[in-house]
Amino acid sequence: LGMGKIRSELEDLxxxxxxxxxxxxxxxxxxxxxxxxxxxLKKITATIKEKLDENEVPFVEIQSRLKRLYSLWKKLKKRGLKIDDVYDLIAVRIITTDQKRNCYLALSVIHDxxxxxxxxxKDWIGNPRDNLYQSLHTSVIGEGGQAFEVQIRTQEMHYVAEEGVAAHWRYKDNKLGEEHDQSVDVLRKTVEKLLLPLVETTEANEDSEDFIESLKLDLYPKDVxxxxxxxxxxxxPRGATVIDFAYAIHSxxxxxxTGAKINGRIVPLRTKIQNGNVVEILTTKNSKPSRDWLNHVVTSRARSRIxxxxxxxQRLDSIEMGRKLLGKEAKKFGLSSKKIVGDVDELTRAANEYxxxxxxxxxxxIGYGKTLPRNALGKILGPERFDKLDPEKKEDSRLETGMKAVKKFIGLGEDAIVVKGVDNxxxxxxxxxNPLRGEEIIGYISLGKGIVxxxxxxxxxxxxMVNKDRIVDVEWAKxxxxxxxxxxxxxxxxxxxxMLAGITNAISEIKTNIRDARARVSNRDEGLIEVTVEVFDKKHLDKVISSVKxxxxxxxxERVNSPKQL
Structure with a gap:
């Protein structure tokens, strides 16, 4: 009905x-x-005119505009965007002669x-809107990363878009001399097409919000x-972060x-990327990846590289640690650490034996803790020379004695846990x-600390599991x-x-010792009780939990491994 101009003016006011x-x-x-x-806008308009003429694409006019304030404000508020994120903040409209093919020719020039x-x-020429609106819409990235929209339509399409659906027949009558009654008949059919779906929807009493949500699920793209x-x-992939983007560019x-800019604004590396973002990666020569990055990437390329x-x-660190430990062990035998560690041939020979x-x-x-430096030195020196220089001739070495003392101190007992295929x-x-006997366990080599x-x-x-070289098989000793x-x-x-008395009695009845118990009332009027019990294995613990329940x-x-705030 040609109310668009009035609506726009009323919205801004x-x-x-x-x-x-x-x-x-x-x-x-x-x-x-x-x-x-x-x-x-002036610059890109001139560029478009030049390229259309160069490619012999006929056009009537090229218009340009800034987005209306109300329309811009509505988009910013609805989608939570910044002004720089709006693709159609500025737009150019190309009006061609009344041949559809000219619109597509102009589109190919723009994309070139x-x-x-x-x-x-959006191709609303091939698939017109229900209100007969027709146009090609595309957004492009121009010079300096500036995004803008380009609309392409014929004179007839432009007339309908600006003056309303009814103007379509006026345009046709003026141009082609169609009969008035034929125009009215087509208009009637068009109005029916627009109104009938609305009536049917109302009669069905459908929830419009549910419809929109289901539509979003169907159309929501998997990639950005x-x-x-x-x-x-x-x-x-959707959910990718700045780090994923950086690795997609080059490893x-x-x-x-070290950081990034999205649409010109500095953002953290963990920031998720949205459709159409212009991303600039900031780098530093000596910067290196962090283990924490694994929590903020979704692509296999980035994860694998990290x-x-x-x-x-870790291997380099382990080699350096192994070099120090082997050198230190060599000094105990009265040998030059530099000579032992620097003898590549002897190290290779000893390595081959392992x-x-x-x-x-x-x-x-050695650095990982898989091989004891003493044992490695024994391979390098050979059994005769090793025995001759060995400063420890006791039945139990100081290392074994120390291990027993530590095990006793931490309550593990003798050989409570053994490492498959490795002794001492x-x-x-x-x-x-805090694993219990009976639970499935796994060992991790901690540098300088043995097997955790x-x-x-x-x-x-x-x-x-990021570094599988440091994972070892362990089992409960028989x-x-x-x-x-x-x-x-x-x-x-x-x-x-x-309640506390009832819990302690239930635990005591199955002959289990209680080391500590404390209680308080939560702000939700519930009792919160923390009890520390002494158990032998997982079966014993399950029995205690069942008795308390x-x-x-x-x-x-629930079982906890650190004190909860009571």
Whole structure:
């Protein structure tokens, strides 16, 4: 009906009066940018005219505009965007002669000049809107990373778009001399097409919000398309971060990235990329990847490269640690550490005896803790020379004595946990999960600390798996001697008298010692009780938990590995 112009004017006037401060701020921001944007529009308009003439594509007019204030404010508020993120802040409209093919020819020229933004192309000529609107819409990335929209339509399409659906028949009558009654008949059919679906929807009483949500699920793209400052398209999976983008450009860019700019604004590396973002990676020569990056990447390329770097760095650290440990052991035997560590041939020979290829592999094994420096030195010196220089002639070496003392101190007992295929290695239980006999366990070589044993279900295991070279198989030793271990239980109860007494009695009845117990009432009027019990293995702990759960008034019982705030 040609009400678009009136609507636009009313919206801007209403915006100014209903939201005066927001109108003022936005207007001020646009006015500040106006000279630069208008100059940019003038430049691209001239470029389009030149290229259309050069390719002999006929056109009637080229228009340009800045987005209306109300329309801009609505988009910023609805989508939570910044002004720089709006693709159609500035736009150019190409009006061709009344032949559809000229629109597509003009489109090909535009895409030859500038890089198109994926998913921002709409063909409403081939698939007109229900209100008969027809036009080609595309967004492109111009010089300096500035995005803008280009609309392409014929004179007839432009007339309908500006003056309304009814103007379509007026245009046709003036141009082709069609009969009035034929025009009215077509108009009637068009109105029916527009109104009938609305009536049917109302009668069906459908929830419009549910419909929109289901539509989003059908159309929601799995990938995002981003750009480098030079306009190159980078396709990434949805949820990808700046780090993923950096590794998509080049592995060296990813390794040395320290920050990024998205649409000109500096952002953290963990920032997720959105469709159409122009991303610039900031790098520093000496910067290196961090293990923490693995928590912020989704692409296999980035994850693989980060893991490779971490494994490489840990190997270098282990080689250096192995070199120091072997040198220190050599000094105990009265030998030159430099001579022992620097003899490549002897190191290689000793490495081969361990099934390793190079001397560096042996040093890395020592650094990881897989091979004792004393044993490696024995391979290098040979049995006769080793025995001759060995400063320790006691039946139990000081190392073995120390291991026994430490095991006794931490309550592991003799050979509570053994490492498959390796003798005389100190093992300790990880504090994060405090594994119990009977639970599935896994060993992790900690530099200078021996084997740290985790429950296989421990949340930290997935992080340790980054470097599989340091994972070793461990198992519970076959030992009839029972070892006592302290375990904390956190119990949530109803707020009533005698709950702590009931819990302690239930534990005592199954002949289990209680080392500590404390209680308080939460702000939700629930009892919170932490009990530390002494158990032998997982079966014993399961029996204790079952006994506590049978106490009347118990809401929940869980095992904790660190004190909870009571």
């Amino acid at each position: 209403s915006f100014k009066n209903l939201h005066p401060q927001e109108y003022k701020n936005l207007s001020k921001e646009i006015e500040k940018r106006r000279p630069q944007l208008e100059a940019y 000049i500038w890089t198109p933004v994926p998913e921002r192309f 398309y981003t750009f480098t400052p030079m306009g190159k398209i980078v396709e990434l 060296e860019v990813g390794d040395s990235c 893991r490779q770097w971490i494994a490489k760095q 099934g390793l290829a190079r001397g560096e592999d042996l040093l890395a094994s 290695l100190l093992t300790t239980r990880a504090r994060c999960c 044993v985790h429950n296989k279900r421990c949340t930290n295991v997935k992080h340790l 030992n009839d001697q029972k070892q006592i271990q302290s375990v904390r239980l956190f119990v949530t109860t109803e707020d009533r008298t005698g 049978n106490v009347s008034g118990i809401i929940n019982v």
